[in-house]
Amino acid sequence: MSRPEVWLVIVLSALVTLAERGAFLITTSRRPLPPLLQRALRYVPAAVFAAITLPALTRPSGVGLGPLDVRLLAGLVAGVVAWRTRNVTLTFVVGMALLWLLSWALA
């Protein structure tokens, strides 16, 4: 993607996000969301984050331990860290450190 295209993405993303944040605040609409839609909205973060994370973690990097790619291995361990600690920084540090260590050891 060229830089002007990136800028276009940024401007459109900013407008869409402001529209979502202001959906009821700016319009002061009194019409409530249908209950089914409200319920569906609660599942958006878990579903979208999972749909982004899994393909990204399993994209092969070329370096692996048998059939297990180093990125998948590091991601699995980082997932356990995220689950036990709920700490973003620690998850990042453990995942990156393990990726470097495994890449260095197996390359």
Add this chain to the structure above:
Amino acid sequence: MLLGAVPFGMITGVSAVGAGLHPFDIVLMSGLVFAGASQIAAISLIASGGAIWAVVLTVAMVNLRHVMYSLALAPWLQRYGAFQRVLVSFLMVDQSFAATIVKYPRAGDDYPRVAYALGNGVPMWFTWVGATAAGALLGAQLPPEWQLDFAVPLLFLALLVPAVTTRPLLVAAVVAGALALALAPLPYNLGLMVGSLAGITAGVVVEGLTARTPAGRPAR
């Protein structure tokens, strides 16, 4: 609250530069979009060659939760002018929403609600933009062998895991992740869209099935 945004913002900046974005562009994105998770999603899709509309659509999906926040806050801010409501909307993030929605019902009718929201949102904006800039400058100094693009899935993992707190949420995540993985070869990040929608549907269906007692009434 502000301190939590510093490492998150820095990692966002580092990973954006690692994924090939110009340092200025990620800072611009932080200032205008001001929503961390969606920015990382955008970075990830830009790096993997996503189409413009696919990236924007993904940002819209990741930020859909703000519609719920907007709905919850709207009754408290109706007496304020349009400009103030636009400002509050622009600066509304997870943390400032959580603070305001707790504060307003406890405070009196004459409480300065917009001032309180801005008191949360403005320092958060500067912290977020500053942390992203610091991360982007740092990332520009680091060699590609450090594989900093891997920070993107790691950050999402750190967001995903705490979001899965109930069984229907787990079903939603598993269905979305598995389908997105299976459909990953499809163009325009269609796998992400289809997987997400299927996951959301699965979550709602499972909630509907488990929330009912044998008598057919909601259990609660």
